[in-house]
Each structure stands twice: as C-alpha cells, then as structure tokens.
Amino acid sequence: MSSSAAPNRRAIVPRFSHRLHDYVHGINSLAAALAAKQNLGEPILDLTVSNPTLAGFDYPETEIRAALGGRGGLEYHPSARGLPQAREAICGYYAERGERVSPDDLLLTSSTSEAYSFLIKLLCDPGDSVCAPAPSYPLLEYLADLECCELTTYPLRRQGSQDGGANTARWAVDFAALERALTATTRAIILINPNNPTGNLLTQDEVEQCMGLARDRGIAVIVDEVFADYCLGGAAYYPAHSDQALVFRLNGFSKVLALPQVKLGWIHVSGEPGLKARALDLLEIIADTFLSVNTPVQASCAALLELRDGVQKQIRARLHRNLLRITELTEGRDELTLLRPEAGWYAVIQLHTVEPEDTVVVTLLRDAGVYIHPGQFFGFEGGCHLVVSLLTPEQDFAEGCARVVQYAAHRML
Numbered sequence: 012m013s014s015s016a017a018p019n020r021r022a023i024v025p026r027f028s029h030r031l032h033d034y035v036h037g038i039n040s041l042a043a044a045l046a047a048k049q050n051l052g053e054p055i056l057d058l059t060v061s062n063p064t065l066a067g068f069d070y071p072e073t074e075i076r077a078a079l080g081g082r083g084g085l086e087y088h089p090s091a092r093g094l095p096q097a098r099e100a101i102c103g104y105y106a107e108r109g110e111r112v113s114p115d116d117l118l119l120t121s122s123t124s125e126a127y128s129f130l131i132k133l134l135c136d137p138g139d140s141v142c143a144p145a146p147s148y149p150l151l152e153y154l155a156d157l158e159c160c161e162l163t164t165y166p167l168r169r170q171g172s173q174d175g176g177a178n179t180a181r182w183a184v185d186f187a188a189l190e191r192a193l194t195a196t197t198r199a200i201i202l203i204n205p206n207n208p209t210g211n212l213l214t215q216d217e218v219e220q221c222m223g224l225a226r227d228r229g230i231a232v233i234v235d236e237v238f239a240d241y242c243l244g245g246a247a248y249y250p251a252h253s254d255q256a257l258v259f260r261l262n263g264f265s266k267v268l269a270l271p272q273v274k275l276g277w278i279h280v281s282g283e284p285g286l287k288a289r290a291l292d293l294l295e296i297i298a299d300t301f302l303s304v305n306t307p308v309q310a311s312c313a314a315l316l317e318l319r320d321g322v323q324k325q326i327r328a329r330l331h332r333n334l335l336r337i338t339e340l341t342e343g344r345d346e347l348t349l350l351r352p353e354a355g356w357y358a359v360i361q362l363h364t365v366e367p368e369d370t371v372v373v374t375l376l377r378d379a380g381v382y383i384h385p386g387q388f389f390g391f392e393g394g395c396h397l398v399v400s401l402l403t404p405e406q407d408f409a410e411g412c413a414r415v416v417q418y419a420a421h422r423m424l
C-alpha cells in the first residue's frame with residue numbers, strides 16, 4: 012500500500028513562522044460593525060481618511076505622468092544606495108528646508124516602512140529590541156515582529172495646563188520612563204517627530220537629550236520625520252543629526268509628495284564619521300540584497316519633488332480649516348477635550364466618560380454613522396481617546412465631528 016493511501020495517517024502540513032501568530036485572530040468589534048454598515052449600504056462619515064490620493068486633492072496629473080514616463084526609467088543601472096541624481100535631488104529638498112545634507116549620507120528605500128525594516132536588520136539580532144513612543148504609529152509593532160525583534164515603548168505624557176484660554180498643554184517625552192525602558196537588548200530609540208497621532212513636535216531639548224542618552228548607552232536613534240512638512244503653526248520643528256550618536260532620519264514621498272503609491276523613501280545617516288561609514292556600508296549590503304527601489308521613480312525624483320508645493324499647500328489648508336472647525340466645535344465643553352496637535356495629519360479628542368473606548372467607537376458607527384479610530388489602536392492607555400484625520404474632506408469632517416460632540420453631550424446628561 013502506498014503511504015498516501017495509508018488509513019488514519021495525520022497529514023503533515025507545512026508550518027508557518029511564529030512571528031505572525033499574534034496576528035491570526037478574529038475580526039474586532041469595530042471592523043465587524045463597519046462591515047455590517049457597509050453590507051446594509053448605509054452612509055458612513057469616515058474620519059479615518061489617511062490616503063491622500065483619495066481625499067479630493069488636485070494633483071498635477073500631467074506633470075506627474077510626464078515625470079514618471081521619462082526615458083530615464085527605461086534603462087537599468089542598479090545602485091544599492093540609490094541613483095546619485097535621486098540622492099542629489101533629496102539634498103535639494105533638505106536645502107530648501109535650510110539644512111545641508113550630503114548625498115553620500117543618503118540611502119534610498121521603497122518606503123519609510125521599508126527603511127524601518129532595513130534599520131532593524133542592521134541593528135538587531137533576533138530577540139533584541141527597539142524602543143518607540145506610546146502612543147504612536149501602530150505599524151511599528153508589525154515591523155518589529157516581522158524582523159523577530161521586540162518593540163518596547165516609552166510614554167509621552169501630557170504636561171502643562173489645559174484650562175481656559177491659556178491652553179499650554181503638550182505631549183512630552185517622559186525621560187525617567189524612557190531610561191527605565193532601555194535594557195541590555197535595546198538597540199535603538201525611535202523618535203517620531205512630529206508624532207502620529209498625537210501631533211507633537213519634539214523640542215530641541217528633547218531631541219538632544221535623546222541623542223545624549225543613546226550615545227551614553229551605545230545605541231542608535233531612529234527619527235521618523237514623515238510629517239515634518241506639516242507643522243500647523245506656532246511650534247518649530249527641530250531636525251536631528253549628530254556627529255557622535257548614530258542617527259538615522261527617515262522620510263519619503265508618501266507624505267512629502269502625498270504620493271504613497273509612487274514608493275520612495277530614504278534614510279539619512281549621521282554620527283561619528285567611522286561609525287556612520289560602517290553603518291552606510293552595511294545598509295548598502297541590505298539594500299543590495301533587494302534592490303527594491305524602482306528606476307522610474309529615482310529618475311524622476313527631482314521633477315517630482317518640484318511639484319510638492321502645490322499639493323502640500325492644499326493639504327496644509329485643509330489641515331488648518333479642519334483644525335479650526337474642530338476647535339470651534341469642542342471649545343468650552345466639559346464632556347470632551349481636543350488634544351491640540353502641533354503638526355501632522357491627525358487630532359485626538361479625549362472624551363471624559365467612563366464608557367469603554369471600544370463601546371464608544373462601535374456606538375458612534377452604528378447609531379451616528381461616524382467611523383473613527385479608538386486611541387487603543389495607537390497605544391493610548393486609559394481613558395477614552397478618539398483619533399480623527401484632519402485630511403478628511405471638510406464637509407464630512409465638520410458633520411462627523413459635530414456628531415461626536417453631540418454624542419458626548421448626550422452621554423453626559
């Protein structure tokens with residue numbers, strides 16, 4: 012009898028990597044409520060919009076097509092660090108921001124997410140860790156898990172007064188907690204400046220203190236600057252670079268040009284010269300293994316960067332108008348507080364309720380037709396936080412936020 016015909020033999024199936032096992036779980040209650048609403052064909056006011064290409068902005072279509080369709084994209088000249096002309100163009104972007112950056116210190120990736128994965132490969136062995144702020148961008152946990160690395164966190168805390176007209180409250184790094192969070196396995200401190208979704212800008216003092224801490228502990232700093240072009244007034248953005256600590260700054264077209272589909276990101280490296288050169292050489296080996304950045308985008312990098320002002324202006328105008336609207340709607344209310352962002356595409360509303368956050372978001376969706384992300388998706392601990400996207404088209408934003416305010420007022424009665 013052939014083995015395939017043997018009775019009662021258990022099939023031997025291939026197994027999958029354990030790094031994914033935490034993600035194989037059922038659908039959460041918010042996703043289930045969203046699916047139910049969509050199945051019924053009921054209208055939804057979506058306050059989670061994060062894809063700028065579907066948010067009603069007017070892109071210079073002809074110029075984008077012309078840039079990407081140039082002859083430069085037709086020949087392949089593999090370059091692990093990225094084509095020199097593309098790196099030069101990115102230096103031009105920094106120069107316009109008032110910073111001098113050398114193309115030799117840049118390495119291109121296909122996205123900022125890929126830049127994170129390259130840096131974890133560079134810095135971590137399996138079981139090592141990187142330490143990121145909480146609350147922050149949820150993808151970091153997946154990125155770390157996929158590299159068999161642990162994501163630990165340090166808290167950002169609200170400091171200052173939130174009362175009355177003189178609202179001086181801001182999110183600040185809790186340095187005592189950060190120091191406690193750094194262990195023998197920590198290989199990097201991650202800074203997200205401006206942060207998503209809290210929208211706080213790090214002060215010069217915070218950036219320098221983090222770099223000092225990293226230098227003293229012999230670990231690297233990764234600074235995610237994808238929202239740096241979207242400051243909302245007031246606070247200034249402080250760029251991080253060092254000639255001592257090893258610092259990796261990340262950015263890319265998904266926010267600089269609001270073109271996530273074009274797929275270009277980059278890493279800028281600074282630090283003690285010998286260390287910096289070694290890091291760049293090793294990163295080059297990682298990048299050379301994949302050569303993931305497509306040629307058309309590299310060949311068109313300069314032309315595309317030229318187009319960023321027009322799109323950024325539209326986005327900033329919408330961010331400002333939506334922020335103004337949500338400020339008007341929430342001002343002077345006891346039942347909720349707007350945790351005002353200094354930059355970025357998001358704002359956070361804190362509801363002063365004992366109702367669990369997941370109940371609030373599901374009820375808002377089911378009864379008020381407002382789809383909104385709960386703070387727990389971003390690592391807020393305790394309380395009820397709702398994250399709204401300031402990128403949302405203005406009418407939907409105003410109506411959606413008004414319904415959130417009504418909901419909160421009604422619950423307080």
Ligand SMILES: Cc1ncc(COP(=O)(O)O)c(C=O)c1O
Pocket residue numbers: 122123124125148203206207235237262263264265266271275276
């Ligand atoms: C803080 C932050 N970093 C990185 C990314 C990912 O950028 P990319 O599309 O270049 O991978 C995002 C996307 O929203 C983000 O919010």
